[in-house]
Amino acid sequence: SDEVAIERKTTKDFVDSIIDKRLFKQARELSEEFKRPLLILEGDDLYSGMVNPNAIRGSLASIAIDFGISIIPTRNAQDTAAMIKRIAVREQNDEKTPIQIRTDKKPVSMMEQQLFIVESLPNIGPVNAKNLLAHFGTVGNIINASESELQEVDGIGKKIAEDIRKVIDSKYLYFEKEIKEKRLL
The missing domain is CATH 1.10.150.20 (5' to 3' exonuclease, C-terminal subdomain)
Incomplete structure:
Protein backbone atom coordinates (compact mmCIF):
# COMPACT_ATOMS: atom_id res chain seq x y z
CA SER A 1 0.00 0.00 0.00
CA ASP A 2 0.99 3.64 -0.06
CA GLU A 3 1.40 3.63 3.70
CA VAL A 4 3.53 0.53 4.34
CA ALA A 5 7.20 0.17 3.50
CA ILE A 6 9.26 -2.93 4.25
CA GLU A 7 13.01 -2.97 4.83
CA ARG A 8 14.35 -6.53 4.67
CA LYS A 9 17.63 -7.29 6.37
CA THR A 10 19.33 -10.60 6.90
CA THR A 11 20.73 -11.00 10.40
CA LYS A 12 24.25 -10.56 8.99
CA ASP A 13 23.28 -7.32 7.22
CA PHE A 14 21.57 -6.09 10.40
CA VAL A 15 24.73 -6.65 12.48
CA ASP A 16 26.94 -5.16 9.72
CA SER A 17 24.73 -2.06 9.61
CA ILE A 18 25.16 -1.63 13.38
CA ILE A 19 28.95 -1.86 12.97
CA ASP A 20 29.20 0.60 10.06
CA LYS A 21 26.63 2.94 11.70
CA ARG A 22 24.16 3.04 8.79
CA LEU A 23 21.31 1.32 10.66
CA PHE A 24 19.92 4.40 12.41
CA LYS A 25 20.25 6.61 9.32
CA GLN A 26 18.23 4.03 7.37
CA ALA A 27 15.68 3.77 10.20
CA ARG A 28 15.26 7.56 10.35
CA GLU A 29 14.70 7.78 6.58
CA LEU A 30 12.22 4.90 6.64
CA SER A 31 10.22 6.38 9.53
CA GLU A 32 10.20 9.88 8.01
CA GLU A 33 9.05 8.79 4.58
CA PHE A 34 6.41 6.18 5.36
CA LYS A 35 3.40 6.03 7.67
CA ARG A 36 3.89 2.42 8.69
CA PRO A 37 7.46 1.22 8.26
CA LEU A 38 8.34 -2.42 8.88
CA LEU A 39 11.66 -4.19 9.30
CA ILE A 40 11.78 -7.85 8.36
CA LEU A 41 14.73 -9.46 10.10
CA GLU A 42 15.55 -12.66 8.23
CA GLY A 43 17.52 -15.48 9.82
CA ASP A 44 17.94 -17.11 13.20
CA ASP A 45 21.62 -16.42 13.86
CA LEU A 46 21.33 -12.81 15.09
CA TYR A 47 23.47 -13.32 18.19
CA SER A 48 26.12 -15.61 16.70
CA GLY A 49 28.58 -12.92 15.58
CA MET A 50 31.21 -10.86 17.34
CA VAL A 51 28.86 -8.02 18.37
CA ASN A 52 27.76 -7.99 21.99
CA PRO A 53 24.17 -9.28 22.30
CA ASN A 54 23.25 -6.22 24.40
CA ALA A 55 24.30 -3.93 21.52
CA ILE A 56 22.02 -5.92 19.22
CA ARG A 57 19.15 -5.79 21.73
CA GLY A 58 19.68 -2.06 22.19
CA SER A 59 19.59 -1.51 18.43
CA LEU A 60 16.38 -3.54 18.11
CA ALA A 61 14.80 -1.57 20.97
CA SER A 62 15.80 1.73 19.38
CA ILE A 63 14.39 0.73 15.98
CA ALA A 64 11.08 -0.21 17.59
CA ILE A 65 10.74 2.52 20.20
CA ASP A 66 12.67 5.54 18.93
CA PHE A 67 11.75 5.17 15.27
CA GLY A 68 8.38 3.43 15.59
CA ILE A 69 9.36 0.65 13.20
CA SER A 70 7.75 -2.74 13.77
CA ILE A 71 10.19 -5.64 13.58
CA ILE A 72 9.03 -8.94 12.11
CA PRO A 73 11.39 -11.91 12.40
CA THR A 74 11.45 -14.55 9.66
CA ARG A 75 13.47 -17.76 9.39
CA ASN A 76 14.59 -17.66 5.76
CA ALA A 77 13.89 -16.18 2.31
CA GLN A 78 10.80 -18.36 1.78
CA ASP A 79 9.36 -17.31 5.13
CA THR A 80 10.09 -13.65 4.25
CA ALA A 81 8.29 -14.00 0.92
CA ALA A 82 5.28 -15.54 2.65
CA MET A 83 5.24 -12.72 5.21
CA ILE A 84 5.44 -10.03 2.53
CA LYS A 85 2.58 -11.71 0.67
CA ARG A 86 0.48 -11.78 3.86
CA ILE A 87 1.20 -8.07 4.50
CA ALA A 88 0.26 -7.22 0.90
CA VAL A 89 -3.01 -9.14 1.13
CA ARG A 90 -3.85 -7.42 4.39
CA GLU A 91 -3.00 -3.97 3.05
CA GLN A 92 -4.96 -4.42 -0.15
CA ASN A 93 -8.06 -5.68 1.64
CA ASP A 94 -10.66 -2.90 1.77
CA GLU A 95 -12.23 -4.17 4.98
CA LYS A 96 -10.09 -2.71 7.75
CA THR A 97 -10.78 -3.59 11.35
CA PRO A 98 -11.63 -0.40 13.24
CA ILE A 99 -9.26 0.53 16.04
Whole structure:
Protein backbone atom coordinates (compact mmCIF):
# COMPACT_ATOMS: atom_id res chain seq x y z
CA SER A 1 0.00 0.00 0.00
CA ASP A 2 0.99 3.64 -0.06
CA GLU A 3 1.40 3.63 3.70
CA VAL A 4 3.53 0.53 4.34
CA ALA A 5 7.20 0.17 3.50
CA ILE A 6 9.26 -2.93 4.25
CA GLU A 7 13.01 -2.97 4.83
CA ARG A 8 14.35 -6.53 4.67
CA LYS A 9 17.63 -7.29 6.37
CA THR A 10 19.33 -10.60 6.90
CA THR A 11 20.73 -11.00 10.40
CA LYS A 12 24.25 -10.56 8.99
CA ASP A 13 23.28 -7.32 7.22
CA PHE A 14 21.57 -6.09 10.40
CA VAL A 15 24.73 -6.65 12.48
CA ASP A 16 26.94 -5.16 9.72
CA SER A 17 24.73 -2.06 9.61
CA ILE A 18 25.16 -1.63 13.38
CA ILE A 19 28.95 -1.86 12.97
CA ASP A 20 29.20 0.60 10.06
CA LYS A 21 26.63 2.94 11.70
CA ARG A 22 24.16 3.04 8.79
CA LEU A 23 21.31 1.32 10.66
CA PHE A 24 19.92 4.40 12.41
CA LYS A 25 20.25 6.61 9.32
CA GLN A 26 18.23 4.03 7.37
CA ALA A 27 15.68 3.77 10.20
CA ARG A 28 15.26 7.56 10.35
CA GLU A 29 14.70 7.78 6.58
CA LEU A 30 12.22 4.90 6.64
CA SER A 31 10.22 6.38 9.53
CA GLU A 32 10.20 9.88 8.01
CA GLU A 33 9.05 8.79 4.58
CA PHE A 34 6.41 6.18 5.36
CA LYS A 35 3.40 6.03 7.67
CA ARG A 36 3.89 2.42 8.69
CA PRO A 37 7.46 1.22 8.26
CA LEU A 38 8.34 -2.42 8.88
CA LEU A 39 11.66 -4.19 9.30
CA ILE A 40 11.78 -7.85 8.36
CA LEU A 41 14.73 -9.46 10.10
CA GLU A 42 15.55 -12.66 8.23
CA GLY A 43 17.52 -15.48 9.82
CA ASP A 44 17.94 -17.11 13.20
CA ASP A 45 21.62 -16.42 13.86
CA LEU A 46 21.33 -12.81 15.09
CA TYR A 47 23.47 -13.32 18.19
CA SER A 48 26.12 -15.61 16.70
CA GLY A 49 28.58 -12.92 15.58
CA MET A 50 31.21 -10.86 17.34
CA VAL A 51 28.86 -8.02 18.37
CA ASN A 52 27.76 -7.99 21.99
CA PRO A 53 24.17 -9.28 22.30
CA ASN A 54 23.25 -6.22 24.40
CA ALA A 55 24.30 -3.93 21.52
CA ILE A 56 22.02 -5.92 19.22
CA ARG A 57 19.15 -5.79 21.73
CA GLY A 58 19.68 -2.06 22.19
CA SER A 59 19.59 -1.51 18.43
CA LEU A 60 16.38 -3.54 18.11
CA ALA A 61 14.80 -1.57 20.97
CA SER A 62 15.80 1.73 19.38
CA ILE A 63 14.39 0.73 15.98
CA ALA A 64 11.08 -0.21 17.59
CA ILE A 65 10.74 2.52 20.20
CA ASP A 66 12.67 5.54 18.93
CA PHE A 67 11.75 5.17 15.27
CA GLY A 68 8.38 3.43 15.59
CA ILE A 69 9.36 0.65 13.20
CA SER A 70 7.75 -2.74 13.77
CA ILE A 71 10.19 -5.64 13.58
CA ILE A 72 9.03 -8.94 12.11
CA PRO A 73 11.39 -11.91 12.40
CA THR A 74 11.45 -14.55 9.66
CA ARG A 75 13.47 -17.76 9.39
CA ASN A 76 14.59 -17.66 5.76
CA ALA A 77 13.89 -16.18 2.31
CA GLN A 78 10.80 -18.36 1.78
CA ASP A 79 9.36 -17.31 5.13
CA THR A 80 10.09 -13.65 4.25
CA ALA A 81 8.29 -14.00 0.92
CA ALA A 82 5.28 -15.54 2.65
CA MET A 83 5.24 -12.72 5.21
CA ILE A 84 5.44 -10.03 2.53
CA LYS A 85 2.58 -11.71 0.67
CA ARG A 86 0.48 -11.78 3.86
CA ILE A 87 1.20 -8.07 4.50
CA ALA A 88 0.26 -7.22 0.90
CA VAL A 89 -3.01 -9.14 1.13
CA ARG A 90 -3.85 -7.42 4.39
CA GLU A 91 -3.00 -3.97 3.05
CA GLN A 92 -4.96 -4.42 -0.15
CA ASN A 93 -8.06 -5.68 1.64
CA ASP A 94 -10.66 -2.90 1.77
CA GLU A 95 -12.23 -4.17 4.98
CA LYS A 96 -10.09 -2.71 7.75
CA THR A 97 -10.78 -3.59 11.35
CA PRO A 98 -11.63 -0.40 13.24
CA ILE A 99 -9.26 0.53 16.04
CA GLN A 100 -9.93 2.47 19.21
CA ILE A 101 -8.40 5.90 18.85
CA ARG A 102 -8.54 7.05 22.45
CA THR A 103 -7.71 5.16 25.62
CA ASP A 104 -9.69 5.19 28.87
CA LYS A 105 -7.17 7.35 30.70
CA LYS A 106 -7.94 11.03 30.28
CA PRO A 107 -5.15 13.60 30.47
CA VAL A 108 -5.29 15.72 33.61
CA SER A 109 -2.50 18.32 33.60
CA MET A 110 -2.08 21.02 30.96
CA MET A 111 1.08 19.32 29.68
CA GLU A 112 -0.72 15.95 29.39
CA GLN A 113 -3.60 17.60 27.53
CA GLN A 114 -1.21 19.30 25.09
CA LEU A 115 0.68 16.07 24.46
CA PHE A 116 -2.64 14.22 24.06
CA ILE A 117 -3.76 16.64 21.33
CA VAL A 118 -0.43 16.67 19.46
CA GLU A 119 -0.06 12.86 19.68
CA SER A 120 -3.41 12.54 17.93
CA LEU A 121 -1.84 13.98 14.76
CA PRO A 122 -0.84 11.37 12.14
CA ASN A 123 2.33 9.43 12.94
CA ILE A 124 3.09 11.49 16.02
CA GLY A 125 4.12 9.59 19.10
CA PRO A 126 5.35 10.90 22.45
CA VAL A 127 8.85 11.81 21.24
CA ASN A 128 7.73 13.76 18.17
CA ALA A 129 4.91 15.40 20.19
CA LYS A 130 7.44 16.71 22.72
CA ASN A 131 9.76 17.85 19.92
CA LEU A 132 6.92 19.72 18.20
CA LEU A 133 5.77 21.40 21.41
CA ALA A 134 9.34 22.34 22.36
CA HIS A 135 9.91 23.84 18.90
CA PHE A 136 6.59 25.66 18.45
CA GLY A 137 5.69 26.39 22.08
CA THR A 138 1.92 25.90 21.75
CA VAL A 139 -0.57 23.52 20.17
CA GLY A 140 -1.96 26.46 18.18
CA ASN A 141 1.45 27.21 16.66
CA ILE A 142 1.78 23.58 15.59
CA ILE A 143 -1.67 23.66 13.98
CA ASN A 144 -0.79 26.88 12.14
CA ALA A 145 2.67 25.71 11.00
CA SER A 146 3.32 25.10 7.31
CA GLU A 147 4.74 21.84 5.96
CA SER A 148 8.20 23.36 5.68
CA GLU A 149 8.03 24.73 9.24
CA LEU A 150 6.96 21.31 10.54
CA GLN A 151 9.93 19.71 8.76
CA GLU A 152 12.31 21.93 10.76
CA VAL A 153 11.55 19.74 13.79
CA ASP A 154 13.79 16.73 14.37
CA GLY A 155 11.91 13.55 13.45
CA ILE A 156 9.36 15.23 11.16
CA GLY A 157 10.00 14.42 7.51
CA LYS A 158 8.20 15.45 4.36
CA LYS A 159 5.61 12.64 4.49
CA ILE A 160 4.67 13.20 8.13
CA ALA A 161 4.45 16.98 7.59
CA GLU A 162 2.19 16.41 4.56
CA ASP A 163 -0.03 14.03 6.55
CA ILE A 164 -0.35 16.50 9.44
CA ARG A 165 -1.34 19.34 7.11
CA LYS A 166 -3.77 17.06 5.28
CA VAL A 167 -5.60 16.18 8.51
CA ILE A 168 -5.68 19.81 9.64
CA ASP A 169 -6.79 21.22 6.27
CA SER A 170 -9.25 18.53 5.09
CA LYS A 171 -12.96 19.19 5.33
CA TYR A 172 -14.89 17.04 7.80
CA LEU A 173 -16.87 14.81 5.44
CA TYR A 174 -19.23 13.30 8.00
CA PHE A 175 -20.57 16.76 8.80
CA GLU A 176 -21.32 17.36 5.12
CA LYS A 177 -23.14 14.01 4.91
CA GLU A 178 -25.10 14.80 8.07
CA ILE A 179 -26.24 18.17 6.68
CA LYS A 180 -27.42 16.56 3.45
CA GLU A 181 -29.37 13.92 5.39
CA LYS A 182 -31.06 16.58 7.57
CA ARG A 183 -32.02 18.61 4.52
CA LEU A 184 -33.60 15.52 3.00
CA LEU A 185 -35.70 14.82 6.12
